[in-house]
Amino acid sequence: MIDAEKLEILTESAKYDVSCSSSGSKRVNSAGGLGNASVGGICHSFTPDGRCISLLKILMSNDCIYDCEYCPNRRSADVRRATITPTEICELVIGFYQRNYIEGLFLSSAVFGTPDKTMELLIKTVEMLRREYRFNGYIHLKGIPHADDLLIMKAARLVDRMSFNVELPSEKSLKLLAPQKTKQSLLLPMKNLQNAITYDKVNKVRRKDAVIPAGQTTQMIIGASPETDGQILKLTEALYRNMGLKRVYYSSYIPVVQSNLLPTVGAGLLREHRLYQADWLIRFYGFDVNEIVDEGENLSQEYDPKCAWALRNMHLFPVEVNTAPLATLLRVPGIGAKSAYRIIEARKFGKLEFEHLVKMRVVLKRARHFITCKGKFYGVENINQVKNCLLLGDGGEVTEQLSMFSEKSVALSALTGEV
């Protein structure tokens, strides 16, 4: 069995990768097999930093030949090194899974030896899990940049999800801070995987043989380099639209490494949170990045992106809850997908009054300034007053970053950015 110190080293090395989701796959159990995947994903625990543990997130090795500036495992860093074998990983996954500690495995690795050699060992591990241990739980595999295309495709048939991290929001920053990785080494495999997914769809490949049923994700570090939120979100939009990614993760920079190329202070949770909120607007509410923020600008700290957008577009409000179409309701600050759905359903049974919305538990603190119920308006008229109300409603979060999720409704959306 794996040695506890190795587990510690390889977990600590992997923990800054924010992706942990186990959603998007419907893999079923096989006769005599162990495990299946639950399409919505399942959280098995939460750590004191408020994050969910769903997958066992671990590196196979932290002994890296590359020298990415921001990374605690880079070649030139003086840290404890460890490497574990495919068997050790498999035993750990099975032991944890049987006890329901985890939903599956998120396996990643530093580049040790060569990219191909690293990729081969990762594949060997997941192959062992699937074939010898007949494990049908969730597997997310991180792709190794510069590894052979065929190896990547082989891996993609065994796992539920893959990710190549774009790492930084521009090619320039990538060159500066991750000199051995090139834009091509990250984007090309993404494109190849997307093509393979499309091929399987068109040719109706059976689900159990299809490549990465839960698709691809990526991650970038925010605040280690000078890009604006506008640039970051432009890139995000392109990744969703051109690469068909399921999810883009943002990891606000934490100064764990000393370097004169890097800032000495972290980017803070608020910036990351605002990016997730904007990301949500793009994915689910039909917003274009251009509507949310200009390319050279950052998101507002004071208001969430939907509020900020509404305040810039007061001429579109108020909207009538009894007649506004879904897409319009979704643009009202404070009304999320669930409330919008309830409104649409409930108004089939009769005209809605303000009191009805209260009873339906639509959060009206912000929304009331942007809606009418049967023609009646319940907010304040003056835009400056509205701005003030919204600010207060947000709990003074600018000065108090760490307690910004103290409100329960906000806390529940903190991981997703739902607004």
Added chain:
Amino acid sequence: MIFYICDGTPENFFTAVFDAYNTSECMITSDKELQLSLGCATVSVQTDLKKCERVRRGLKKYDKHAEEDILAALRSFNTNKEQICFLYIKRLLAHKKPIRNAFSLPEVVDLDTILHQITYEIHRFTGFLRFKETANGTFYAPYSPDNDITDLLMPHFAARFRAPFIIHDVKRKIAGLFNGNEWIMTYVGDAEICLSESERAFESLWKKYYKSVNIKERPHEKQMKGYMPVRYWKFLPEKNG
């Protein structure tokens, strides 16, 4: 005010609905700690399968999902659950069409709320349940959910595991037993457990993992507790020692 006192079984509740249907001032409850004020009368409901069947048929006639919803809601820990279900049934029978989405009706919101609590708790325990391997190879998971959900959790785990397992609601003293093939529900008081040799090792590796994966620089206990309420911690090894 008349209180119809139920014994906690669905059949008894549906009988109570039948009996209470035309009583103007009444409540249905199975709450054993009910405090009665002056001028209240109680009726203890006698299960009558014919009455029960008529109520069920009435539900089916107007909304084919209503019975399922009511049966789920009756598992709630909410002491008002019978009354909430009763008012919902009355409203449905008066309306003669499905009302599940009429969120402007208080009866609908109330039922939806307790149903949501139950489905949310089931979902949570698909993640928070913890099994221990016993010496004979059976996996054993004790827990203490707010709602009576054990038989609703069993299919999830029966689909993913092949080894025999037991899910034990220690508060209600009931358990689901899976033999590797099928599962049943039964009463289980205290269980005596002899752990397998590797159990401790895996548990301590898990604790090590839990500690290592946390980012100390970004503490956020409030959010952790919001997602994983403290009352659930008792059975989580990572939150104990």
